[in-house]
Amino acid sequence: MNLKELAAHLGLSQTTVSRALNGYPEVSEATRLRVSYAAEQHNYRPNTRAKGLATGRSMAVGHVIPTSTRHEMVNPVFGDFISGAGETYAQNGYDMVLSMVEDGDQARVYRELKAKGTVDGLIVHGPMTAEPRIGLLRQLGIPFVVHGRSSEETGPYAWLDVNNVSAFQRATDLLLDLGHRRIALLNGIESMDFARRRRAGFERALAARGIPADPDLMHSHEMTENYGYEVAGACLAKDDAPTAFVSSSMIVALGIRRAVEERGLVLGADVSIITHDDDLSYLRNGGEVPLFTATRSSVREAGKLSAQMLLDQIAAADDPGAPAPPLPTRLLEAPLVLGRSTGPCP
Amino acid sequence: MNLKELAAHLGLSQTTVSRALNGYPEVSEATRLRVSYAAEQHNYRPNTRAKGLATGRSMAVGHVIPTSTRHEMVNPVFGDFISGAGETYAQNGYDMVLSMVEDGDQARVYRELKAKGTVDGLIVHGPMTAEPRIGLLRQLGIPFVVHGRSSEETGPYAWLDVNNVSAFQRATDLLLDLGHRRIALLNGIESMDFARRRRAGFERALAARGIPADPDLMHSHEMTENYGYEVAGACLAKDDAPTAFVSSSMIVALGIRRAVEERGLVLGADVSIITHDDDLSYLRNGGEVPLFTATRSSVREAGKLSAQMLLDQIAAADDPGAPAPPLPTRLLEAPLVLGRSTGPCP
DNA sequence: GGCTCGACCCAAAGCGCTTTGGATGTCGCG
C-alpha cells in the first residue's frame, strides 16, 4: 500500500493525504481523521527511501565501529552503549546503522557515508588522544557526537564523556585515606583518551600527597580478565607488593581478584581493589552491596544521552532560520560506590 | 556531486554514466574508463535512497534486538555476532540496521520494517522454543535467517545453529569418562531454544550410562558471573556435592571457578568444569592451553555465515527467473577443546 | 452585490537514480 493507492482509495489527492498524515494545518480535522483511520486500517507507512529522497534526510544515524585489535567493536561496553542510543533513536523515529570498519578504511567509510547520504549524523566511538576523525567529520559537514574526548583536538566539537580524571582521582584518594601507599594502576591502552585521563587522575591524587608515582606499578593493556590476573599476580609476588589496585574495568578487576584469592589473600582486608564500573547489564557489580568498590557510570545512559545530543544537533542543522547553536558537550560524573573490595591498609 | 552533474561534466547522458558505473555491456571500454576515473576524481557515490527507490531494494539488512530482561541485546555474545555479520555486509555493499525493541512491540516493528521498506532481509536473534516471529516473517514475505532454532516450529525456515545437543553430550561424556558421577548443569534460561537443547544433550549422556539426572543439580538462569558463583557455592556446600560442572557460558564458568577457589579447592583436581565458549574476543579462554575445557564455537563466525546465508537468500529472491531454492540451514559442530579445568574424579 | 479572505483541496514538479525503448553511427558483406 502506497500513498497513491491510499489517496485513490479515499478519493483524495496525494497532497492532501500526505499533509493530513504529517500534521499540516491546511487540512480539515474531519478529513485528517478519516485519512489516519484509513492509513491505520491498511497498515500504511510511508516508504523511507522515497520520503528521504523527497526531504533530503535519511532519518538514520550511523555508528562506525573500528575493528582493529586496538579497539574492537566487540568491546564489551559497546553493546550497552548502542542499546541505550537505540532506545532514543526508536523514540524519535530514527534508524541506527552500524558499519564495521578496518582501521585504515576509516576515512574512506566516512566519506562514503556522506556521499551516499546514508545517515544524517554520526557517533564517534573510542577516540584516541589524537583523533583525525574529528577534523575529517568537521570538514565533511556531518553532525556528530564523540563518545569520549580527544585531548589533542583543539577545535570545538560535540562530545559526551565521563569525568575520568576526577573519578580516578577520587578512587585513588579513598585508597590513600585508607592508608594504602603502594597502589597499582591497571589501565587500558593509553593511546585511548579515556585511559590517559584516568592515569592523570591517579597521578594527581598521589601527587597531592607528595607520593611519587612508581612506574612499576602502572600498567596499560587491553582490558581482559587475563591481563588483570597476570599483572596482579606478578605485582603481588614482589617484595614490595602493592596493597591496593585501581582498575579500568570490571573484567580486569575480576582477574585481579582471581590473582588475589589464588594467593589466599582476602579481598578488602589484605588487598583492596577499586575499579571503574560501566554498569554493564550482563556484568553486574554484585547485588545490594556491590562486590567491588567502584567509580560507576552507566554506559547505557551515556548512549542514550549521546543519541539525544546528536538528534538535537541534526534538528538544529536543518532549521536554516535559526543561527547554529554552539556544539553541545557534557561531562558525566562517576560517583564512587562502596563495595566489599576495599579496607584499611593492613 | 550527483549523477546529473557528473554526466554533464563528462558530456554524456545520465544513462550512459549509470551503465558505465554499473558494468553494463552497452558501453565501450574507453568511456567506461573515462567515467569511472571521473567518478573517482569527484568522489561520486550514487545516493543510496535514490538508488533504492529506483531498484526497489534497500541494500540494508536488519537486526532486531529484543530489549527485555529475558534476552538483552547487551547479551555479551551479541557484539561478536554482529561484528562478524557486519564484515560480510560490508564486503557486499550492504548496510546493517539495528532496532532495539521492547518485547511486546516485536510484531509491530517487523511489520513496520516491511511497510517502510527499510531492509531487504532480517536476522532473528535469540529464538525461543516457541517462536512466533518465524511465522510472522514468513507471512510478511521478508527473507530471514534465524540464529539458532525453534524446536516447536514445524514449517521450514532458514537457520544457522550450533549443535548444542552433541556439544553438551560430548562434554558430559568426557566428565563421565573421567569418573565423575555427580555433575551439575548451570544452564541458561530454558525458554530459550539453545538452553533446552543443551539440557537435552546433558541428559542424554547421563541416560546413556544409566545415571538418573538429579533435578537438584540442574539449574537455569540468566547467565551472569554471580549466578555461577552463587549456585556453585550452594552446590559445593552440600554433603553430596557435585565433583563437576557443565556451564553454558564462560561468564558463568568464571563465577563457578570463584566459588571453587574460594573453598580452597583446586580446579581440574578437586572439581572439574566444562563450559561452552562462544570465543568472544574480549573474553578469551586463556592462552596456549585454554583455562577451561570447553565446547568452542565462534559466535563471530556464526555471524559471518548467517549474514552470507541471508544475502544469498535475498539474491535468490529477486531473481524472478530461477525457482526459489530451498531454505538454507546449517549446523555447526562445537569441538571440545581440552583445558586445565578438567581432571579425573577425586 | 462585489470583494476579500480563509479553509480546503489539487496538479505537477521535483528528489537522484535505473531502465525501457529507441536513435545514431559504423561496419561487413553480397
Next chain:
DNA sequence: CGCGACATCCAAAGCGCTTTGGGTCGAGCC
C-alpha cells in the same frame, strides 16, 4: 551501393514521497 547487424549512446518514464503554486467555494464585510 544498400542493408542488416552491431556497438554506442540518449531521452524520458518511473520509483513513492514532499512541497510549491495555485484553484474553488463559501462566509464575512462594506
